[in-house]
Amino acid sequence: MAEQQGLGYSDTPRLPDSPYGVHDGARPQPRIVTPGATPGAPPSDAVVLFDGSGLEAWTRVGGGPPGWRLVDGAMEVVPKTGNIETRAHFGDMQLHLEWAAPAEVRGEGQGRGNSGVFLMGLYEIQVLDGYENPTYADGITGAIYGQYPPRVNACRPPGEWQVYDIAWEAPRFDGETLVAPAFVTVLLNGVLLHHRQPLQGPTKHRQLAAYTPHAATGPLQLQDHRDPVRFRNIWCRPLTDADQA
Helix, strand or coil: CCCCCCCCECCCCECCCCCCECCECCCCCCCCCCCCCCCCCCCCCCEEEECCCCCCCEEECCCCCCCCEEECCEEECCCCCCCEEECCCECCEEEEEEEECCCCCCCCHHHCCCEEEEECCCEEEEECCCCCCCCCHHHCCCCECCCECCCCCCCCCCCCCEEEEEEEECCEEECCEEEECCEEEEEECCEEEEEEEECCCCCCCCCCCCCCCCCCCECCEECCCCCCCEEEEEEEEECCCCCCC
């Protein structure tokens, strides 16, 4: 059958692993998503987790209100108040998050501008003032903590805002069996650090990682590592397949 005004065909070979043919006119159209008006602004289908106006989307890990404070449109770690996490839980997602280590440099190595982004509350992407600050490679800024160093160190100087863009694929379990590991792609300040890197399991300190079955979704968690790190403009997009309406 001839093509009808660019709307596709019905007599082409079927694509592998798909119910549709090449250029199939019956294939669902992609969902319309309106991009943010400026770079880093949330698109129309984003779940906004922090826009500077309040911490209603967050709770202290273990229960209770978060003890962090609002400063100039950002949230700032109040040391020793504990980690915070989102009330909502997520699986596969695109995450945008901006953070800044303190402008006043104190400490060195892991003791300088330390925090962390825990996907599903279990898998840490390291937050650290890694600008001219040597430490162990799998604990530098952008590391999959304790597992994989970033390909490069793309840190800006302390006090400047840094940008994480993360694509996350949750692990898959069939009962007690791991079917597929978690995968993550991480960009820091527009520079690729990890490209669909498979994880060894939930990240740990001074221990090997290993998978045990867990829920298909989990909260986004931010770490209180006793440094007044700031966060702003946090949003995510739960991911769907191309043919999923």
